[in-house]
Amino acid sequence: MVFTPMAAKKAKTTKTTKxxxxxxxxxxxxxKExxxxxxxxxxxxxAFGGDSLLVDYPGQMxxxxxLVADEKLKALYICDLGLSKKNQDQFVEMMGTLRKRGVSITYIDHHDIDPKITKQLEKLKVKMIHDINECTTVQVYNKFKSKLTDHAAFVAACAAITDYMEDRPIGSKLLQIYDRxxxxxxxTVMTYNIVGHQxxxxYLLYLTEELADGKYPHEIPNTYEFAQIQVGKLAEMIAKVKKGMKTMKNLxxxxxxxxxxxxxxxxxxxxSGKDVGVAFKERVDHGIYAVSVRGSKSCNVHLGKIVNDLATELGGSGGGHDKACGAVIPKPxxxxxLKEFNKKLN
Ligand SMILES: [Mn+2]
Known part of the structure; x- marks a missing residue:
């Protein structure tokens, strides 16, 4: 643009809209996990372009x-990140701040959520896509399929498999499209590449971009070789677990x-032969343990709910699904x- 006094004046008057x-x-x-x-x-x-911000539960808040501090934010999608008693109120508060600034927010998830929190988020006009019966990607696909390619159905079917939800109404239909x-x-190869690149x-962003571009996992260089290495590590893990595992009455x-x-x-x-398994790893720099919990088919309590309550009581956080969940527990x-969890499983 030629800089004339007129143009300068125009620039000034359009400052607010700018x-x-x-x-x-x-x-x-x-x-990200x-x-x-x-x-x-x-x-x-x-479907929408933009950037991906990939986090684990400890890094979520x-x-x-x-993002709350980012004045440039226009639209926010939050995916596959369940809330816990520890962070749900702060989460609602943050969503309130963003909504006041006019940021459009869509929350898509399938973890157990407090109905009170759903109501509060709906009141803030956060678009809620929440179904505990389908994995997050299947819900994203189902909601936005008009903006997605055919390949997106395949990506969603893979996500359903790795979340043990490929037997659900929509998930199973998507899986049927492809050779099982x-x-x-x-x-599986995708999972090993994700887990091994935490x-x-x-790399995780690169993988996200390649999938968004319609690539299959086998078209991304070295994915199968990398998965082979991960499988080898898991085989070593079997031997280690046999040696180092301990048991309580119920876990x-x-x-x-x-x-x-x-x-x-x-x-x-x-x-272990028990109905509940717990594995935990210290995060030395955070003074916490990252805890993973799994239940067997015959485990008939909701582990995610129990862990959410117990972790909160102990000054940590946690939650998730009935048979697969996690927690962050202060080191001491x-x-x-473990003791209280074992008791609650009685
Ligand atoms: Mn999920």
Whole structure:
């Protein structure tokens, strides 16, 4: 533009509207630890563009704080991140701050949620897409399929498999489109790449982008080789769990030092012969334990709800599904957690 006094005047008068148009950012905050979270972020990216912000449960509120401070934020999608008694009120407060600024918010999830919190979020006009019977990606697909490619159905089917929800009404229909073995191996390879790259945020973003671009896991370089290495580590884990696992009356448990707790927990469950398995790993820099919990098919209590209550009582946080959940427990309280959890399972 030629700079004339006229243009300068015009620029001045449009200053207020210019400030408004500074709000340009579209962000998807999603769960980085599993296929459902990464796949949700990929489909939101395909449908709406924008950037993905991938977090784990301990990092969830910190990331939200940075978003609350971001004046450029225009639209926020929050995927596959369940709330707990510890953080739900602060979450509502943050959503209130963002809504006051006119940020459009969509919350998509399938974890157990306090009905009181749902009501408060709905009152703030947060768009709630919440169904405990379908994984998050399947819900994202179902809601926004008009903006998505056919490949997105495949990504959603993979997420359903890894969240043990491929037998649900919508999830099972999506899986039927594909050869079952093809979907299973793709979902599994994707999972091993996600789990093995938890400390590599750039890779997780790259994976999200490739999925959003319509790539299959086998088209992304080295995914199968990487999965093979992860499988080898898991085989070593079986031997370690056999040796190091301990039991109480109602659960098996083990402290993990050299791998993720979530990779070991299914072995603790299976090899202990109990209906509940617990694996935990210290986060040295945070003074906490990251805890993973799994229940067997015959476990008939809602583990996510029990863990949410108990973790909150002990000054931590937690929650999740009936047979798969997690918690963050302050280091000195870990023994009490195991003892009390065992009691509550009676
Ligand atoms: Mn999920």
């Amino acid at each position: 400030k408004k148009s500074l709000k340009t950012k579209i962000i998807c905050l999603s769960h 599993d296929c459902d979270g990464i796949s949700s972020a990929a489909l939101i990216r395909q 910190e990331a939200l704080e940075s 073995q093809f979907a299973l191996i793709s979902a 400390k590599d945020p750039d 098996g448990y083990m402290e993990i030092t050299d791998a993720g707790a979530s990779g070991a927990v299914n072995f603790v469950l299976g090899l 309280k870990m023994k009490s957690f």
